[in-house]
Amino acid sequence: MSDNKILLVEDDDHLRKLFGDFLIAKGFNVVTAANGVEGCETWMQEKPDLVLLDAFLPKMDGFTLLQHIRQHPGVSDTSVIIITAVYKDRDHEKEARENLRALDYLVKPFPLHLLEEKVRGILSPDGPKNASGQDVPEELSRFSTSSVESVPMKGSLSNYAVWRILHTFYLEGRTGILSLRWEKLSKKVFFLNGYPVWVDSSLRSETLGQFLIANSTITQQQLDESIAHVKKTGRKLGESLIETGVLSPHELYESLKSHIQQKILNCFGWVEGEYEFEYLTEFPADVMVLKLEPARLILSGIQIYQHAVSCDIEDAIREETRIIASDQPPYSAAQLCLDSAEKRVLDLALSGITVGEIQNTLKTNVSPLMHALKCMDVIRLHSGGRGVQSLIPPGPGAGRPEWTSEGNLSAVLDEFIMEYMKIKEQNFFEILGVSRTDSREKVLDAYKKLVRRFGPDGYFGLVFRAPGEPRERAQELYLKIHEAYKTVIDPVKRDEYALGLPGHGSDRARTPAVKKTENRQKRMSAEESYRQGLSYMKAGDWIMAAKAFAYAAGQNADEAAYYAYMGWAKYMADQDRNSSRAIEDIEMALLLQPDLDTACFFLGCILRDRKNPEKAQTYFRQALRFNPHNRDAAKELRKLKELRKLKPCKDSEKSGRNSGILARLMGAVTTGGTP
Numbered sequence: 001m002s003d004n005k006i007l008l009v010e011d012d013d014h015l016r017k018l019f020g021d022f023l024i025a026k027g028f029n030v031v032t033a034a035n036g037v038e039g040c041e042t043w044m045q046e047k048p049d050l051v052l053l054d055a056f057l058p059k060m061d062g063f064t065l066l067q068h069i070r071q072h073p074g075v076s077d078t079s080v081i082i083i084t085a086v087y088k089d090r091d092h093e094k095e096a097r098e099n100l101r102a103l104d105y106l107v108k109p110f111p112l113h114l115l116e117e118k119v120r121g122i123l124s125p126d127g128p129k130n131a132s133g134q135d136v137p138e139e140l141s142r143f144s145t146s147s148v149e150s151v152p153m154k155g156s157l158s159n160y161a162v163w164r165i166l167h168t169f170y171l172e173g174r175t176g177i178l179s180l181r182w183e184k185l186s187k188k189v190f191f192l193n194g195y196p197v198w199v200d201s202s203l204r205s206e207t208l209g210q211f212l213i214a215n216s217t218i219t220q221q222q223l224d225e226s227i228a229h230v231k232k233t234g235r236k237l238g239e240s241l242i243e244t245g246v247l248s249p250h251e252l253y254e255s256l257k258s259h260i261q262q263k264i265l266n267c268f269g270w271v272e273g274e275y276e277f278e279y280l281t282e283f284p285a286d287v288m289v290l291k292l293e294p295a296r297l298i299l300s301g302i303q304i305y306q307h308a309v310s311c312d313i314e315d316a317i318r319e320e321t322r323i324i325a326s327d328q329p330p331y332s333a334a335q336l337c338l339d340s341a342e343k344r345v346l347d348l349a350l351s352g353i354t355v356g357e358i359q360n361t362l363k364t365n366v367s368p369l370m371h372a373l374k375c376m377d378v379i380r381l382h383s384g385g386r387g388v389q390s391l392i393p394p395g396p397g398a399g400r401p402e403w404t405s406e407g408n409l410s411a412v413l414d415e416f417i418m419e420y421m422k423i424k425e426q427n428f429f430e431i432l433g434v435s436r437t438d439s440r441e442k443v444l445d446a447y448k449k450l451v452r453r454f455g456p457d458g459y460f461g462l463v464f465r466a467p468g469e470p471r472e473r474a475q476e477l478y479l480k481i482h483e484a485y486k487t488v489i490d491p492v493k494r495d496e497y498a499l500g501l502p503g504h505g506s507d508r509a510r511t512p513a514v515k516k517t518e519n520r521q522k523r524m525s526a527e528e529s530y531r532q533g534l535s536y537m538k539a540g541d542w543i544m545a546a547k548a549f550a551y552a553a554g555q556n557a558d559e560a561a562y563y564a565y566m567g568w569a570k571y572m573a574d575q576d577r578n579s580s581r582a583i584e585d586i587e588m589a590l591l592l593q594p595d596l597d598t599a600c601f602f603l604g605c606i607l608r609d610r611k612n613p614e615k616a617q618t619y620f621r622q623a624l625r626f627n628p629h630n631r632d633a634a635k636e637l638r639k640l641k642e643l644r645k646l647k648p649c650k651d652s653e654k655s656g657r658n659s660g661i662l663a664r665l666m667g668a669v670t671t672g673g674t675p
Helices: 013-025 036-046 062-071 090-099 112-123 162-172 208-214 220-233 237-243 249-269 294-304 306-316 340-350 355-362 367-375 406-424 428-432 440-454 461-465 469-489 491-499 512-539 542-555 560-573 580-592 597-609 613-626 631-643 660-671
Strands: 005-009 029-033 050-054 079-084 104-107 154-156 176-182 185-192 195-201 274-279 322-325 379-382
Touching: 005 013, 005 036, 013 029, 013 112, 013 469, 029 036, 036 050, 036 062, 050 062, 050 112, 062 079, 079 112, 104 112, 112 469, 162 176, 162 249, 162 294, 162 367, 185 249, 195 249, 195 294, 208 220, 208 237, 208 249, 220 237, 237 249, 249 294, 294 306, 294 367, 322 340, 340 355, 340 367, 355 367, 367 379, 406 461, 406 469, 406 542, 428 440, 428 469, 440 469, 461 469, 469 491, 512 542, 512 560, 542 560, 560 580, 560 597, 580 597, 597 613, 597 631, 613 631
Parallel strands: 005 029, 005 050, 050 079, 079 104
Antiparallel strands: 154 274, 176 185, 176 274, 185 195, 322 379
């Protein structure tokens, strides 16, 4: 374990345990505190090398605690990382960095690997020595890994394309403003350590309001009302949209990121014009920092505007070309964030076949994607031979599946999620496969076997390298196995833990409080699986989504939304679109909650697919009645009206026409009664 001591001050019990266990598993010495006063006392006693400090704490907020640290003689140079939620005032960040000398500022939610990177960067021998500003290196340049020449401070876009500017700025870790001009158009792109974080544009069509309307996020009326609120209060448009209840903070955050991304992508079509870069140490006060991945921007931009680089593509990518992975790609798999189709193309390319053979297999032009990956030094072109290497270097785990095909990845993830769901419900003895009386050696052997299977270098090591939700679940499971080992290996902790388990110890151990805790844990487990199902839906993996929603419904049978989404996922996963089982699940959702708008929406979509637009329209209208902000239902109604004029079906209005639970539910929600 590291000699460095970390103090984690976080009021959220779940996050405090998650961050603490993760850092302990990574070899750090961690002490924790649940509020500002406790954090101040612990800091005085422990004198940690690094403080991970939540900004908004009870009893004493994080900024006040940081002031106490900076004013204390002798230990005022303690390294501090501020942790806060999204969409907080940037003045707090500025004060924390400049006046209170915080070394970094993490915005929730963030991946656990980023936390580890920040901590190791500060506590490593070559990292920042203290918070005084001395011996703290600037962002590590990534330029040494690439053969791309540096981009001059100003020049022509015909000589230095936008993709090349983004790539080089990322490699060099530049911070400043990139001014782009083409005819009467102009934009300013703000970079922080090589990442685009904000864009100002002269185009009226690229204002936030117009972008939100174009994407059906808000209506013109909502925009007009928000603008009136802006004029009245002096707030920014984004703040006004939140205060008037049009958007949630998270919805605004995601919309702003998409807005910035779109403004940058539009520049890929600028084949002429000029650019100029200016280094900055401080951004204007009205600039928000919303970090975008340049890798994803380059991939999307080159593929969308392939006409602008068609000559380069034709010269570089030929049918006989083979692909080799770069020895040191500057971007990770998570940064590339390839979709399933792009992963399949890359898997085929790295299998050694030619670009022409890939295109014949998939019946699509893959040259723009290959060109984009080549531009970013992720792959190299090879004219002969079949010797290729994987983008993901092999680890020491023997017998582990390699990330060589989309089908293999899907199979491994499928196997992992079933193991994950099973272990989530097991107690520590069941996880390790030992009894209360087994020896220390047997417990240790059981733990080693689990590590070989579920550890980063084990059988499921592939999942640790998969982007997004699967990696987080793998980390969570690994930490739980580690926690089980720490508890069972200690005789005192083992006995204390066993007393609280059903069937272990006296019946009095299962008090109402214990049962309440178990129910709460089940609800939390159900909610985690529900969120995981939503992630699978977003990725288009309907089979895994259905499994996740089914598990959630099994853990909490009273939550209507779980049944609604389970039915919809089953329907989408069925290639024949057999709707009978799906409708049963959605009907159950409406029995539990007759005014659930998502259930009405899903039923409307199924009826639409069944060529029954009249009934589909009825359900879409019910969804809007229960939730006027259900934009999907509103969009489907508009589509139906555009396709044809819907005539009222008099027969469907007759008593007894509709049979079964759907009719009774429709009658209930229409009259306000109960089914």
